[in-house]
Amino acid sequence: MPDMRSQASVIEDTSKEALERAGKVQNWLLGEARFIADPDSATAGFAHHLIDAGLPLDRMSSAMPTLHAVRRGLGRTWLRESGVEALDFPWGNEAVYEASPYYEAHRTRQWVGFRLQDIEDEAYNIVPDLRAGGYSHYICIPIFFRDGAEGGMTFATRRPEGFSSSDLALLRAVEPAIAIVLDLSRAWRLLQETLRMYVGDEPHARILSGEVRRGEVLRIHSAIVFADMRGFTALSETMSAEETAALLNRYFDCVVPPIEQRGGQILKYIGDGVLAIHRDDDTEEAACVAALEAARDIIARVEQNRADAPETDRFGIKIALHYGEVAYGNIGSGARLDYTVIGSGVNMASRLSDLAGHLDRPLLVSSDFARMLPERPFQDLGQHRLRGVAGLQSVFAPTD
Numbered sequence: 001m002p003d004m005r006s007q008a009s010v011i012e013d014t015s016k017e018a019l020e021r022a023g024k025v026q027n028w029l030l031g032e033a034r035f036i037a038d039p040d041s042a043t044a045g046f047a048h049h050l051i052d053a054g055l056p057l058d059r060m061s062s063a064m065p066t067l068h069a070v071r072r073g074l075g076r077t078w079l080r081e082s083g084v085e086a087l088d089f090p091w092g093n094e095a096v097y098e099a100s101p102y103y104e105a106h107r108t109r110q111w112v113g114f115r116l117q118d119i120e121d122e123a124y125n126i127v128p129d130l131r132a133g134g135y136s137h138y139i140c141i142p143i144f145f146r147d148g149a150e151g152g153m154t155f156a157t158r159r160p161e162g163f164s165s166s167d168l169a170l171l172r173a174v175e176p177a178i179a180i181v182l183d184l185s186r187a188w189r190l191l192q193e194t195l196r197m198y199v200g201d202e203p204h205a206r207i208l209s210g211e212v213r214r215g216e217v218l219r220i221h222s223a224i225v226f227a228d229m230r231g232f233t234a235l236s237e238t239m240s241a242e243e244t245a246a247l248l249n250r251y252f253d254c255v256v257p258p259i260e261q262r263g264g265q266i267l268k269y270i271g272d273g274v275l276a277i278h279r280d281d282d283t284e285e286a287a288c289v290a291a292l293e294a295a296r297d298i299i300a301r302v303e304q305n306r307a308d309a310p311e312t313d314r315f316g317i318k319i320a321l322h323y324g325e326v327a328y329g330n331i332g333s334g335a336r337l338d339y340t341v342i343g344s345g346v347n348m349a350s351r352l353s354d355l356a357g358h359l360d361r362p363l364l365v366s367s368d369f370a371r372m373l374p375e376r377p378f379q380d381l382g383q384h385r386l387r388g389v390a391g392l393q394s395v396f397a398p399t400d
Contacts, residue, residue: 058080073089139168140152220328224346226320302316318353320356325344352365352393379396
């Protein structure tokens, strides 16, 4: 006997089936997925759970805004044939965003979906790529975060008939769980990135691990780098605030990358001063070699910057290298603390940098630093008195 159920009943049953399939995906998202530290693994896991639930998924992507100095947002794309690829969305790509399905989805607060056979290439910037990839149906789901920021997820299939009504019902059912997990993931990432951006890599990790009690310190030995701009006061006196900020950014672009590229940690910006360390995790010699090579690279970058800049915008550099003990510590009052680095080694590096300016040298090293590199040639510049440092200090300069 033929099935005489109404179309409405069929749709209702299909939706119930989709809800049952969606339940397993939701349970995974709100349970196991929240504790997966690697976002690539979490993305791939989500895609495979959707496939196990019956979704004919061949492509999936995510996008969420961040708080980062060089990028507006980040995301990931999963492809059935190649897995997960991380994406960076740099500042200044508004035109690309406004030509994307995300823009319309955020503007209307509705899903944007289309079948490739029914749309022109000019409709959205992603259409030609989807067509070239053999996709038949595409869905963009907007996600709105609790602070008002906007992100989303997209899903695409190559199945000729596209996503079915049951497939769409599954995605509708899973959508709230997607939003919750993305919101939590974004909040955690914002916390990590903001702390790392303002206090440095290791201090950020120590703060998040619970080291927030005032007066708590960790003593370590390291190569200490203190770099300072020469001529900053004279240059900045005639500059606007915006021009001064641009000058400092040019200067920091000379100083910071060489240190970080050799495993160093930027701990403090002190006006135009930069305090950094290279930890002796392997050997004292390795830490000092890394610091010395970073200093040479900084000087080379400054010289190149001077050659490219107009005479009125040229700055110099004075760098001091010391090897000694520093201590990470929480210092402050009440609930307003600063996770900073303290110790006599920091004071030594700072005063040695001042001396570099007086001696018209771009780079000086302490006797403790030179002692760690006995095979390297250093010029003995004699003994000098450093403000705030007891006794006369032997000072050296690299000669190779």
